[in-house]
Amino acid sequence: MLRQLFTVSFFVFLIMATDVFTCASANPPKGEDKAGETKESAKAPAGEVKGPIILTSKTLLSDNNARTALFEGSVVAKTENMTLYSDKMLVYYAEGTGNVTKIVAEGSVKLVKKDLVVTSKVAHYFADEEKIIFTGEPKAVQKGDIVTGTKMTYWMKEDRSFVENSRVLLENKKGK
Numbered sequence: 001m002l003r004q005l006f007t008v009s010f011f012v013f014l015i016m017a018t019d020v021f022t023c024a025s026a027n028p029p030k031g032e033d034k035a036g037e038t039k040e041s042a043k044a045p046a047g048e049v050k051g052p053i054i055l056t057s058k059t060l061l062s063d064n065n066a067r068t069a070l071f072e073g074s075v076v077a078k079t080e081n082m083t084l085y086s087d088k089m090l091v092y093y094a095e096g097t098g099n100v101t102k103i104v105a106e107g108s109v110k111l112v113k114k115d116l117v118v119t120s121k122v123a124h125y126f127a128d129e130e131k132i133i134f135t136g137e138p139k140a141v142q143k144g145d146i147v148t149g150t151k152m153t154y155w156m157k158e159d160r161s162f163v164e165n166s167r168v169l170l171e172n173k174k175g176k
Contacts, residue, residue, distance in 0.1 A: 052080075053077055053078070053079050053100060054077070054078045054079075055069075055075070055077050055089070055091070056076045056078075057071035057072055057075040059071070059072045060072075067093050067095055068090060068093070069090075069091045070089075071088070072087070072089075073087070074087075075089040077089060081113060081114070082111065082112065083113075084109070084111050085108070085110040085111075085112075086105035086106060086107055086108060086109045086110070086123070087107025088105070088107055089103060089104070089106075090104045091103050099127070101126075101127050101128065102125065102126055102127065103124070104123075104124055105122065105123040105125070106121070106122050107121065108121075109122060109123045109136075111132065111134075115142055116141075117140070117142070118132075118134055118138065118139070118140045118141075118152065118154070119137075119139050120134035120135060120138035120139070120152070121135065121136025122134070122135045122136045123135075129155070130155065130156040131154065131155050131156070132153070132154045132156065133151065133152070133154075134152040135150070135151050135152075138150075138152040138163075140152060140161070140163075144171030144173075145168070145169065145170050145171055146168070147163055147166060147167070147168050147169075148163075148166070148167045149163040149165045149166040149167065150164050150165040151163070151164040152164075
């Protein structure tokens with residue numbers, strides 16, 4: 001039991017340690033603003049994942065041999081610039097580093113990033129490409145505009161998307 005507790009704690013530490021050096025600090029070093037951004041990081045693409053990934057859920061089942069962790073029940077994966085919600089989330093991590101390589105989120109999936117909200121039944125996140133694929137009635141809402149389709153692919157680093165079988169409803173902003 002103690003070994004299992006250590007394994008879970010170690011895994012959570014590894015997830016939290018991912019990109020931990022990009023977190024904000026209360027007293028930023030010279031040349032940084034209060035958000036901990038240097039001039040170079042301030043120019044980082046809008047969709048890029050920043051800071052550690054903090055995962056919470058009702059239950060966690062880890063498998064060190066398969067290098068996976070299954071989070072179930074009110075799952076929340078939060079970074080400095082976005083939050084991903086789902087009923088169930090399977091996280092794959094690299095051997096040795098513990099860095100997250102892939103996440104499969106299922107059931108009431110919701111991504112919130114600034115003024116963008118994307119919902120679907122399933123989402124696949126690929127860390128190497130910083131890409132999320134939404135399936136199962138995906139819907140994106142941003143500043144009143146709504147995009148739906150059968151499959152949405154969002155490249156976070158480039159803040160770019162591709163929607164299959166799209167339907168777009170643009171809010172009439174005239175007079176506002």
